[in-house]
Amino acid sequence: MAATTARTSHRERSHPRSGADIRAAFLDFYQQRGHRPMPSASLVPDDPTVLLTIAGMLPFKPVFLGQAERPAPRATSSQKCIRTNDIENVGRTARHHTFFEMLGNFSFGDYFKEQAIQWAWELSTEVYGLSPQNLVVSVFREDDEAEAIWRDRVGVNPKRIIRMDEADNFWASGPTGPCGPCSEIYYDFKPELGDDGIDLEDDSRFIEFYNLVFMQYNRDAEGTLTPLANRNIDTGMGLERMAQILQGVANNYETDLIYPLIETAAALAGVDYRLLDEKGQTSLKVIGDHSRAITQLIGDGVTASNLGRGYILRRLLRRVVRHGRLLGIDRPFLKAMGEASIALMRQAYPQLDERRAVILAELEREEGRFLETLERGEKLLAEVLATSPKQISGAQAFELYDTYGFPLELTQEIAEEHGLTVDLEGFEAAMEAQRQRAKAAAVSIDLTVQGAIDQVAGSLEATTFRGYEALEHPSCVLALVVNGEPAERAGAGDAVQVVLDSTPFYGEGGGQVGDRGVLLGGGDQTAVDAGVIVSIEAVSRNRSVFVHSGRVERGMLAVGDLVTARVDAACRRRAQANHTATHLLQAALKQVVDPGIGQAGSLVDFDRLRFDFHCPRAVTPEELQRIEALINGWISEAHPLVVEEMAIEQARAAGAVAMFGEKYADVVRVVDVPGVSMELCGGTHVTNTAEIGVFKIVAESGVAAGIRRIEAVAGPAVLGYLNERDAVVKQLGERFKAQPAEIVERVVGLQEELKASQKALAAVRQELALARSAALVGGAEALGAAPGGQPFQLLVARLDGVEGAGLQTAAQGLADQLGDGAAVVLGGLPDPADRGKVILVAAFGQAVIAAGLKAGPFIGGVAKACGGGGGGRPNLAQAGGRDGGALETALAEARQTLRAALA
Template sequence: MAVTAHTGRPRTGAEIRAAFLDFYEQRGHKPMASASLIPDDPTVLLTIAGMLPFKPVFLGQQPRPAPRATSSQKCIRTNDIENVGRTARHHTFFEMLGNFSFGDYFKEQAIQWAWELSTGVFGLSPQNLVVSVFREDDEAGAIWRDVVGVNPKRIIRMDEADNFWASGPTGPCGPCSEIYYDFKPELGDDGIDLEDDSRFIEFYNLVFMQYNRDAEGILTPLANRNIDTGLGLERMAQILQAVPNNYETDLIYPLIETAAGLAGVDYRGLDAKGQTSLKVIGDHSRAITQLICDGVTASNLGRGYILRRLLRRVVRHGRLLGIDKPFLTVMGEASIALMQVAYPQLLERREVILAELAREEARFLETLERGEKLLAEVLAAKPTQISGEQAFELYDTYGFPLELTEEIAEEQGLTVDLAGFEAAMEAQRQRAKAAAVSIDLTLQGAIDQVTAAAAATAFKGYEALEHPSCVLALVVNGEPAERALAGDAVQLVLDSTPFYGEGGGQVGDRGVLCGQGADGAGVIVAIDGVSRNRSVFVHSGRIERGSLAIGELVNAQVDRACRRRAQANHTATHLLQAALKQVVDPGIGQAGSLVTFDRLRFDFHCPRAVAPAELEQIEALINGWISDAHRLEVQEMAIEAAKAAGAVAMFGEKYADVVRVVDVPGVSMELCGGTHVANTAEICLFKIVSEGGVAAGIRRIEAVAGPAVLAYLNERDAVVKQLGERFKVQPGEIVERVAALADELKASGKALAAARGELALAKASALASQAQALGEFQLLVARLDGVEGAGLQSAAQGLADQLGAGAAVVLGGLPDPADLAKVILVAAFGKAVIAAGPKAGAFIGAVAKACGGGGGGRPNLAQAGGRDGAALDGALEQAKAQLRAVLA
């Protein structure tokens, strides 16, 4: 392999990152911090590219932060996760170094600087470099050839699929030019094939955004042409460190060594399969650490599912290597230590990261062994395919991601019935479809259309609840329109508004728009909600009277009572966070909130439940602050000054350079754009309604404040009165009376269970005479309906005791003969039977499969269940035949 020496050049990952950023900062680029992995973009779950944080700028939806910018952006992609560890350069987490021009310099400067950086700063020999250009981009080809001086044979023309970037079917787009490193330049310049991964690696991509594509596919030049580039940090590290793949660079290899040490293996001495597992652990450890740091928690939805999937892949590959103890926190510590210089927030969030890793690993290990056992049983039957039902059971019952089942199946040369899995999943969705929510995508498309060219709405609602406004755009019954009539459902955009647009957890205002209308007869629009489409406020409602057209003036009036309730609840959330920090843990951070007109909800990071005594203390503390009548101070200041003053920011939230600070002196100071009371005394009263967990490490408090407290207390008082009347007791005696009734019910339940047991034994005693002698053994297989599991076990054990050491008793039945979906099977074996080979646990578990179920237990007594009562008789006949064959 021909690799140029890089003496004195950047070599480590940190040096490469710093050299790139320094190079462009010296050329007038504003350094930008890496954005969160949780993007401010509803079209993607995670930040997947270095340009994503600048997408609104490229699309003209936000002002540019500077004419030129440069960044090292952390990214995550999981679209080709199955290739991680198997190829030289596939990753889930990676860093993209980028330089961007927002209508400033263009092709020639971008190309020259990319070449200067590659050859001058990174020391790559021109003989090791090849460039690609779009087949029709003669301009870029000429710059590479005539200005930079690249050998024409090393300028490769590529088709649109490879070298033309587009933001979507329409919108900004343009050709690309890529720089490849050639590991084998000695093979010559003829017939270069950039698809040859063993010879070439693409490390730098230059996108020239110069066109706009319309709905007809026609390209027209953009007034402001942009540059968007990306250089893969891991790829450049592989090149400069002269290692065979990205995993063996200093960006990942220390994590591989940590995992190898935990497994007691040597990476260099392992086969390809073992090395792949170590690479997966190294790659995914970086990803899960960064995801948790940015506020993602494991769940079965969206980003949470991605995190859970990656966590569980790490655990499973650790087990494949022989790591049989929890180890994710060790990998988390190693990941933090490896990346904390570049990302200091990892150290700040260390405890949160490690706690989430420990919780999720413990949760997975609880079910993993059982799931692996079930999968092993499935594989032991040597199927040609894992059925969709089996894959779904692993997913639904044992928490196995489908992809994990597919991986294990692939290792055994099998496939998974994906259609069957989807059918089972759809059946579950239908069962859980009680409260489905319909989203009108057509309407959203219309709103996007009318707001695309609109300027940011001027919000006047901090100062006034009434304001004259002009109608800029209308959507009527889901379609953009010029005019709306009485009865029409409308969404409209105003040039300015006193209505708060939903954001920061606070709901949008309600109210009315009043005006003269097109015919002068007057118009009234009832507004029931206000949302935001980026910086444009969209007012939703209905024309109650008259007609309304674009360009007309209206008087926008906010519902004062609703606004006062929202303000009280919003300020109460600030007091609640301050109280939680004071009573429970100073490190508590907000994970989300909801502020409506009648209640509030506050989600926060906390590894344990808040004790009842703590909740009482929090409630008392907040009501004390309310009665102290603190006057709120609201001001705008530079974000760095706000943070220096101690203002609390929500982790992962994106803030402008100038922020709004809401200060309750001596109590709370937060960055917040919501509306608030002027004095805490306006809140009147605060009452906690509930506290509980909503996700791993996330707790939720629901509460009411202001007038909503009286409504809440009145409702509870009515309930107390009804209970007092029903039980004929005073309010203070209700708890005692309910406890006495609960004790009576518990005693009755025990008596009923005992009676059922006696009934089962009575029914079973009549079966003893049906036992069949089989040499020294007594074989009894029978059906006994109407008996619960515990009773059936008692009956089987009693029969086995009665029949002696040679007893082989199998009983099956339907606890409720009308319910064919619940089958109970029990086996009780004497010592002589066990000595002959059959074990009750394994035996009854195999029999239950005929009824669509499974189970197991001890060698002498075991129970299983099933879901197909129609198959019960056949299963019992199968059990009898198997026992005869074994014991004969």
């Protein structure tokens, strides 16, 4: 296709300009050329090798590797992505982002270089209307074929075809996996500078907007390249970059894809983006970029935590709050940014509307938590910054991290804003010292037994599990560990670990506990006449070897013996009921609370079950009632379970739920409660939900940030639970002389009486503090002259035995009596017997504030003498300390400082 044709089209056609139109034009262009449109995959990839979806090709990685069937010979998509590897550049350069959209067209063994290159040129010049004079292309240094296509088929000026090295023009999705040479199209903002000496590294002149990857190799862990079975095409066009080009703005942030969020943040801060300096504009850009990212992450089920993608979300979220405070936003504002982000992106991603309540709740919860962290840590950080001329020490950075929850990255960012660095080596040394202290304090555990069984298991083949079909099975003893040592035989009384060639015992895994039962040998191998009886109390897995732990009750057991392995049927039935109940619980949570809920862990025991799940809020009592009723309804409906093995891709296509991060074989076991639940699971289950009997939720709680836990009982365990609760109710009834229905009312009455008594006691203490402080008025010292001619009134005194609220009331009362020129400082020990807690209060009149003194910073400085700190409003503030022995010195310093300032 000749360049002149493109110029003619550019003159004659109108071209897309808005972000939505650019996206639609790309997808329409390739759909018209036989590409199947694919929806954007989640930011949480079905790939344990990466935390987040970082490229448009990632959802197709199994196809490129030949591990999955291709959805079509050709596909096209607009894929949402997140990258945080260069987060420090966000807002500072024209085009670095965390969240971005990658427009892509893909060929799975269909077309290759020539069509990919010609279509990319046609799209760029005819559909988007870019002039060929503004375009430059790059090719891999060894790719003669691609260069020839650009030069001879497309007609690009050879001076505008640049060969580049592997770092720039050889693409890979990661250290391993599909890869290949690539060719990129750049937009030239300054074509008048000519074609000689083109340097594509010049970001002020060039922007790369379309990358064509010729996916033809797979790289293994050793770095070896092997040809893929099919040559593929993987392309990526940055939506934000193309929007910048077509909308004619200075950077990606000022496009209609992000700028509305910048305007929202600017309005919240009461500033004008166009009038701000570079630092202020950078903060608004960070807020705009990160707001899109955190909204999309939460929408895809990520909750803030200190691990993995949860940590990425928390870090991004806290950067938004931090930059908001730099702009003067001193109140919660993430909910407003979340609302604006949903409104901006809902047309392309309607699921954001469906998840709106979850997104906003997570933003509010995490912002509130971080504001508390900031309030505690910023005071210490301000002191550190004021006393550190060049560098924040590792010990100081670690105290901020360990005591106040300040992430190291945040400390580094704030330090950089003040022209300081952070001693990272010192921080790591402090972290290691803490690890060593924890290690020294840990309880010593004897690992001898585990070491022995590791050694034995490492030399054996995998155990054959027969427990799906039978609870009793003949087996051969392959190995023994007796009292912690490998052995050939074991006698009565010996603690043993037994490895069998095959077993009906379920080995602990997938949250389900191991079976209990017996091994019977000799005689007729019944429990009565067996010559050998080994009670089995637990079964675990060491690699793929099942280890049966128990004790020899009778006879002698030896390696090579044939035994009958018999599972305790009653225990197995209870475990099966509880395991199936956890599947029903997950299905009910998805139906009642949020379809995006995912499992974070579980425990299936004989008498209880526990299910941990990702959720940013507590499940309400009403929701718990609905969940319980729904599960008991499914139980009473007597749904039969269907258990079958199938290919992993077939299971996923059928909708089977998998645990993220779990590694599954090519063939998986699927447990299906038709119409209710379908999960990949290797555990044991009932054959019909009716076997569960009844289900009862015992408790709901939070176990970590964004992780909730439901504890429940099922089957016979419910009766034990109800009997226990009934006994408690009877005891309370006897204690309160009340019927069961009256107990709650009686307890509420007692609580209200206690609250009233505590309130009255607090009032009496405040009155006592006022009464004691009244005698202090006469000790006020007149100093200088306040505005209006009246002298300042200085009063510094000690008042022990008064809590903080009472001391504040007393100080404010004294200041009111002494007038606008009052400077009152009170300090004391709330409990004179406890010299480790000091309270200091300052109350200043308006004339003192006008003279340049503010109660907050002043009392915070005074508290340093007592090993503490604090702050508050200009007229009234409170601080605390840990050294009561220094209180008199602190009060004396306060008096001296005020005299010097007010005299």
